Amino acid sequence: MQLKMTEQDxxxxxxxxxxxxxAHNSGDLKEQMLQLFDEGKCNLIIDLSxxxxxxxxxxxxxxxxxKNASAREGNLKLCCLQPQVRSMFELTRLHRVFExxxxxxxxxxxx
Amino acid sequence: xxxxxxxxxxxxxxxKYLGVIGRIGESMAYSLKGFRxxxxxxxxxxxxxLTEALANAICHANRCDPDKDVRVLISASDRxxxxxxxxxxQGFDIxxxxxxxxxxxAEGGRGIQIIFKLMDRVRYIQEEDGNVLEMTKYF
Numbered sequence: 363m364q365l366k367m368t369e370q371d372x373x374x375x376x377x378x379x380x381x382x383x384x385a386h387n388s389g390d391l392k393e394q395m396l397q398l399f400d401e402g403k404c405n406l407i408i409d410l411s412x413x414x415x416x417x418x419x420x421x422x423x424x425x426x427x428x429k430n431a432s433a434r435e436g437n438l439k440l441c442c443l444q445p446q447v448r449s450m451f452e453l454t455r456l457h458r459v460f461e462x463x464x465x466x467x468x469x470x471x472x473x
Numbered sequence: 474x475x476x477x478x479x480x481x482x483x484x485x486x487x488x489k490y491l492g493v494i495g496r497i498g499e500s501m502a503y504s505l506k507g508f509r510x511x512x513x514x515x516x517x518x519x520x521x522x523l524t525e526a527l528a529n530a531i532c533h534a535n536r537c538d539p540d541k542d543v544r545v546l547i548s549a550s551d552r553x554x555x556x557x558x559x560x561x562x563q564g565f566d567i568x569x570x571x572x573x574x575x576x577x578x579a580e581g582g583r584g585i586q587i588i589f590k591l592m593d594r595v596r597y598i599q600e601e602d603g604n605v606l607e608m609t610k611y612f
Contacts, residue, residue, distance in 0.1 A: 382495075418583035423580075428578070446513075446514075449517075453587065456577075
């Protein structure tokens with residue numbers, strides 16, 4: 363999976379540079395997040411602006427990151443969802459689990 | 474009544490083909506003559522159910538064995554579209570998977586439930602030489 367990472371204070375912004383998040387590539391995201399948690403970086407913002415399609419495996423990877431961040435007293439928040447990706451969170455009711463922000467600034471300011 | 478359009482594809486049992494098959498489903502959504510609803514939404518939903526069904530066949534039924542194949546048959550008329558995904562696994566109880574209530578923050582268990590939410594008729598048929606997940610959308 364193509365990812366770009368930036369850091370601001372103790373918050374890591376992971377930008378997914380893929381059109382699809384599915385069973386083929388979502389394992390890579392899980393691994394990347396676990397590596398960050400091992401380094402003590404537990405406050406993450408996942409930028410999904412490039413993602414046009416997400417399936418249950420992609421959602422599962424994000425849930426995994428959310429649970430791991432929470433267990434380490436951190437947080438995982440989402441920003442910049444395309445409408446059809448947002449609809450997947452509503453279909454699965456995961457919009458009630460995640461904090462979802464319209465843009466990166468709002469997500470950063472929420473920490 | 475118009476003839477059914479059929480697309481019959483066999484791919485190696487590898488997740489890298491999920492996108493290829495999903496996009497075929499999307500393309501078909503824009504070519505269905507009888508559909509009157511939101512085509513963009515239908516395209517996304519067909520991509521999604523194909524991806525979920527194929528991932529289930531590849532990763533669970535066929536246990537990620539790269540030497541196996543997965544066959545997908547999509548057929549459409551002006552009144553319905555049916556997707557069949559064939560696997561060579563042990564089979565599973567699809568009704569139990571559909572009604573099992575996953576915790577809100579569970580990592581897995583949403584794929585089959587998504588298929589049931591988006592398609593009008595879903596059956597998993599166990600046959601002598603494998604299984605078929607059959608999903609139909611009526612227009």
